[in-house]
Amino acid sequence: MTRNVAIAGIGLSDYPISPFTPEQHIAQAFQRALADSGLRKEDIDGFACTGDSVPHIEDAVNSAEQLGIHPRYYDGTFTGGSVFELMIQHASAAIAVGECEVALIVYGSDSRSRRKRQNGSKGGYGLVYDPRQASQGPLRVGGPMAFEASYGGGIICSYALAAQRHMYEFGTTSEQLAEIAVATRYNAGFNPSALYRDPITVEDVLNSRMMADPLHQLDCCVVSDAGGAVILTTEERARDLKQQPVHVLAAKSCMTHWQIGQMPSFTTAPVSHVADALFAAAGVTHSDIDVLELYDSFTITVLMQLEGLGFCKKGEGGPFVSDGKLKVGGALPTNTDGGGLSSSHPGMRGIFTIIEAVRQLRGAAGDAQVPDCKLALASGSGGILSSMGATILGKERP
Amino acid sequence: MSINVEALRLAERDLPMPDPVTRPYWEALNRGEFLLQRCVTCGQAQYYPRAICSHCAGDVEWFTASGRGAVHTFSIVRMAFAEPFSSLVPYVFAVVELDEGPLVLTNIIGCPIDDVRIGTRVRLEPVKASDEITLPFWVLED
Numbered sequence: 181m182t183r184n185v186a187i188a189g190i191g192l193s194d195y196p197i198s199p200f201t202p203e204q205h206i207a208q209a210f211q212r213a214l215a216d217s218g219l220r221k222e223d224i225d226g227f228a229c230t231g232d233s234v235p236h237i238e239d240a241v242n243s244a245e246q247l248g249i250h251p252r253y254y255d256g257t258f259t260g261g262s263v264f265e266l267m268i269q270h271a272s273a274a275i276a277v278g279e280c281e282v283a284l285i286v287y288g289s290d291s292r293s294r295r296k297r298q299n300g301s302k303g304g305y306g307l308v309y310d311p312r313q314a315s316q317g318p319l320r321v322g323g324p325m326a327f328e329a330s331y332g333g334g335i336i337c338s339y340a341l342a343a344q345r346h347m348y349e350f351g352t353t354s355e356q357l358a359e360i361a362v363a364t365r366y367n368a369g370f371n372p373s374a375l376y377r378d379p380i381t382v383e384d385v386l387n388s389r390m391m392a393d394p395l396h397q398l399d400c401c402v403v404s405d406a407g408g409a410v411i412l413t414t415e416e417r418a419r420d421l422k423q424q425p426v427h428v429l430a431a432k433s434c435m436t437h438w439q440i441g442q443m444p445s446f447t448t449a450p451v452s453h454v455a456d457a458l459f460a461a462a463g464v465t466h467s468d469i470d471v472l473e474l475y476d477s478f479t480i481t482v483l484m485q486l487e488g489l490g491f492c493k494k495g496e497g498g499p500f501v502s503d504g505k506l507k508v509g510g511a512l513p514t515n516t517d518g519g520g521l522s523s524s525h526p527g528m529r530g531i532f533t534i535i536e537a538v539r540q541l542r543g544a545a546g547d548a549q550v551p552d553c554k555l556a557l558a559s560g561s562g563g564i565l566s567s568m569g570a571t572i573l574g575k576e577r578p
Numbered sequence: 579m580s581i582n583v584e585a586l587r588l589a590e591r592d593l594p595m596p597d598p599v600t601r602p603y604w605e606a607l608n609r610g611e612f613l614l615q616r617c618v619t620c621g622q623a624q625y626y627p628r629a630i631c632s633h634c635a636g637d638v639e640w641f642t643a644s645g646r647g648a649v650h651t652f653s654i655v656r657m658a659f660a661e662p663f664s665s666l667v668p669y670v671f672a673v674v675e676l677d678e679g680p681l682v683l684t685n686i687i688g689c690p691i692d693d694v695r696i697g698t699r700v701r702l703e704p705v706k707a708s709d710e711i712t713l714p715f716w717v718l719e720d
Contacts, residue, residue: 326594340653441683
């Protein structure tokens with residue numbers, strides 16, 4: 181038995197700035213997704229959740245308990261920002277073979293309000309500090325991170341290593357990376373909730389503060405609070421629910437490392453290893469895709485995914501993004517909600533790319549609506565370009 | 579080239595905690611020696627030390643590496659969010675490609691930041707950080 185799977189409900193909590201705890205973001209996003217779908221809470225028998233904050237209070241076990249869900253299919257995978265694409269992959273497979281009927285994927289974060297992210301200096305990404313512990317002085321670090329924790333690394337300068345190498349190998353320029361930030365900000369102008377909406381220019385990006393060469397402040401995502409929920413079920417059941425089903429045509433993932441120092445190739449996005457399989461499983465080609473929702477922790481993240489997914493050849497991402505095609509109204513509208521670069525990016529953005537793709541396919545994306553939108557690709561990137569997942573969603577099943 | 583060890587503020591940095599697998603590596607650094615592991619089956623070298631070969635899952639043996647390499651990629655960190663690094667900016671965060679093959683994440687120290695380029699030749703500079711730990715930094719080749 182294998183059954184086709186569809187997304188039946190989506191919900192966003194109040195973002196990008198909210199007084200909520202992570203649990204409140206989760207609860208509100210869940211309520212809204214449930215109402216959106218027309219399902220009842222007791223219909224949910226599959227549960228996937230993970231958190232990014234100290235002390236992991238929104239981990240899957242705690243969240244299931246708080247929401248009063250008793251799952252017979254359960255997923256607490258953690259791979260950073262890509263994890264929700266992995267959860268789509270996992271939950272779709274589970275529903276397809278009958279391990280569960282209705283799966284909830286949910287996330288909530290107060291990253292901005294708690295200002296607890298160690299995004300630039302002490303330790304490394306993935307090393308979770310209790311702020312009280314950090315104030316007590318230096319740590320002794322075990323495991324693989326023992327080989328990176330002493331060097332003043334962090335998220336921005338780690339992504340900068342990939343950007344620098346891409347520039348060296350392919351002649352990619354800061355101006356080209358800036359084009360991604362400019363297009364994303366343009367798209368944010370259509371989203372009343374986006375954190376930043378005023379248009380910016382390439383010069384604005386280049387004149388913004390240099391954080392870690394070659395990445396400027398406007399090459400980096402914002403830090404926000406946000407929660408999101410996605411409900412999946414069988415295509416058959418989804419047809420009888422409140423919303424027009426959004427079909428999960430394919431979902432794939434690949435992880436090549438965790439710490440930046442272990443990245444096998446600094447110019448290769450892990451998703452490149454599964455891109456062919458993704459499109460083959462969906463039965464569509466690149467030119468069929470109407471809208472892209474790509475994880476945009478940094479401008480370089482988008483560029484490397486465009487190459488890795490095969491929308492352009494490796495090394496040609498720079499020229500590819502420089503004609504405005506990523507803007508709403510362009511040839512390949514990308515991050516139509518304003519993305520992480522301008523709208524919202526808590527610790528792990530990957531669920532929001534899925535939700536925006538669903539809004540587009542429903543024709544419910546407001547002023548950012550891509551006309552006649554039939555196929556969307558949503559992606560996630562976790563760690564430092566470490567783990568990536570992508571899903572192709574369709575208004576119809578081809 | 580002289581290294582101002584004081585300026586590295588090593589006592590304020592998080593430091594490694596050796597375990598049974600990695601202890602020979604850290605003990606060797608205390609003697610000024612840089613150990614890598616090599617697979618007895620496939621012959622490939624690896625960094626950081628692990629229980630088995632990350633290429634073929636074979637057994638590994640230690641060998642003394644050259645401590646030479648070239649900058650594979652780097653960033654000049656100009657903004658850091660916690661001490662001591664917020665006081666140390668700008669500094670060079672880099673990945674060195676060892677002559678033996680593996681990549682190593684580190685800081686390039688002891689030179690003007692503008693002297694670092696991809697491809698620049700570098701050598702190991704072990705710096706004592708505590709009674710237990712000598713940290714491997716890298717400097718430009720003479």
